[in-house]
Amino acid sequence: MADAITFARTDEQNMLASTVREFLAATVDYDAVRTMSTTDNAFDAATWQGLAEMGLIGLHVPDQFGGAGFTAIEAGIVFEELGHTLTAVPLLSCVMASTAILAAANDEQKARFLPWIASGEKVATLAVFEESHDNDPTSSATSLTQQDGSFTLSGTKRYVTDGPNASLFLVSASTPDGGALVLVDSDSDGVEVIPTHALDPTRPLAEVRFDHVSIVAADVMQGAGSGIRTAIDMGVACLANEQVGGAQWCLETSVEYAKTRFQFGRAIGSFQAVKHLCADMLVAVEHARSVARHAAASFDDPAESAIAVPLARSVCSDAFVTAAGDTIQILGGIGFTWEHEAHLYLKRAKSASILLGSVYAYRDRLADAVGI
């Protein structure tokens, strides 16, 4: 990195973290999350509304387009808090969608699309993956064809995050001139949204079919390949911070339980088997926090972010999955119940390690970036 690495936060950033934390602590409702977990379209509308009022939905969108004009660092701060409370809101999808627009759209399109998203009026999401083992979101079997000045979109996208709740899809499509990104309203004729049962029901998924959907030229963004990559990298950095927040919850929950649960006349945390699990979890969480924050701070330096983004994906995915599994183990029988929150975090952890692309693919990228 050109500048020395630093993790110091400004007063404003500290303020942002505590404001979001307090807001989420006041609104979090795990019973509601559990109830939503039996549906395919979980969506915490009250919290979403609150985030909109705080101006956090377009947090990294420039002010001229109705956003807060923050950097990825602030986005990371917000995601760490959202991950901690496991809030079922489509912010990750919206951040990725608006990042893609910022990277791929012309000024007229930005001015038209971004305020919808930044205000919270419309939930937007990327619809780019098609196959289960799709590691290249920029190549697409979905096609955009042109005839007599009008466009038609056809194809099927799968694993679309927040798809069941989205009103705008940013669809990658191939055209004779290369990849394009197309903005499609979910109400358009020929759009069919089929909710998928998600392993992590707090992050709904859908298959979205586009059957000869008419598209106006003004909604087509050309040269979308790099836009999608930029958006997904931003998504990975946000998700990594979210994973840290989730892992932090696991650590706190485990430690608290280990101190208060007695068996054999002792706190279970006095048994080394439990104490060492907690200590290992602490190490994993701290490492994850470092790489997640570093990834969020790296975007000004493309050479460093080429390392920092896949690094965060690799380290944070493992850290959260392990922390969530160990938390269930430390909780014993209660950890296996629907009633306890731990399973929600395990599902989130596993799903987060899969969505946005396999950890292996990111390790390949990391190996390339560091010359392995």
Place this chain on the structure above:
Amino acid sequence: MTASPITGVDAEARVNEAIDKLLADHPPGSTEPKVFWGAQFDAGLAWVDFDEGYGGLGVSPRFRELVTRRLNDADAPMWNRVANILGIGMAAGVLQTHGTDEQKQRWLRPMFVVDEVWCQLFSEPGAGSDVAGLATRAVRDGDEWIINGQKVWTTLAHLAKWGMVVARTDPQQPKHKGLTYFVVDMEGDGVDIRPLYQITGEAEFNEVFFDDARIPDANRIDDVGAGWRVAMTTLMNERVAIGGNTPPRSSGTIGIAMDTWKQSGSGDVGDRRELARLWGEVEAMRLTAIRATENMQAGVPGPEGSTGKLAWADLNKEVTAFTVGMMGFEGATIPEGYTLEPTVYDTRMTERILSPQRWFLRSRANSIEGGTSEIMRNILGERVLGLPGEPRVDKNIPWSEVPRG
């Protein structure tokens, strides 16, 4: 107690003969499962090592495997073992070791034919790993005992007729000494059963409240104050039931992993090597189970049953997590979705095909149920390897004085 087992060629011939006759008289294809199981019990082929008249032939337990294999080959119904797993896998062994003749007479046959399902009521909110610390009280009242307290994680209680329950009969004794073991009527008065939903949304287990429930003294297993001894027999049987079976090579979750690998078609060399490593670990465990069965002559499984339980729990979690990881984005879905419903244990249980994602979630319990992996490691370290135990603050003082946090 078991008479000394007949061994060798004679015994094997006897078992084979009994199987031939059972299959000839009751062709599995045209016999109702319950009728078949009844005949199997009467032929001494339920648990071959049990005494004659009680579902066995009094031969070595190593012939159990022969019976299973031959009945399996003949497509005989075997799902009673799943539908009544806590009865056939655990309670039967307890009755065989500690039960009176009347008790075996009364309970074994209806258990085997699944007319009466069993459950195990050991764990309580305050007593899981430390099950000897349990607080449910039983107080004698003439020929009966009155029982009060709460049990938790009781698998199958919602379908059970009988429950194996350990209760405290003397709180002034050190904790292991004041316990007594009973068989309680789960359909009787004062027994309240509520489902507990788990990570997958289904409810295999329940919480059970005893409010002045009555148990006849005739349903006491072994002596008053001998509850811990009987509980240990139960747990040994449980750990063998969980970890000591020898499934066919490449079956179960490693088989699912192999299918997933083939279907994914990714050809990823890293995945392939990891799968081969896991397959090897699973096979090592399987071969160990075969060796342990061969060595087990006495009929009472020893602590070496604990290696299987520990190994299986950790491996199964690893295998299922890896399998989901191989699936690409599909791994972030769960085809069954989540619906809150009590588990049904019947043919459907054996026929239903769970998705790898569902196995991934279910396997989280493997290192908790039947004794956590931490406890298993303590048992292996202390009882098998003879390492010194941890200093104990809860032994040799009255149960009522043990710290509870």
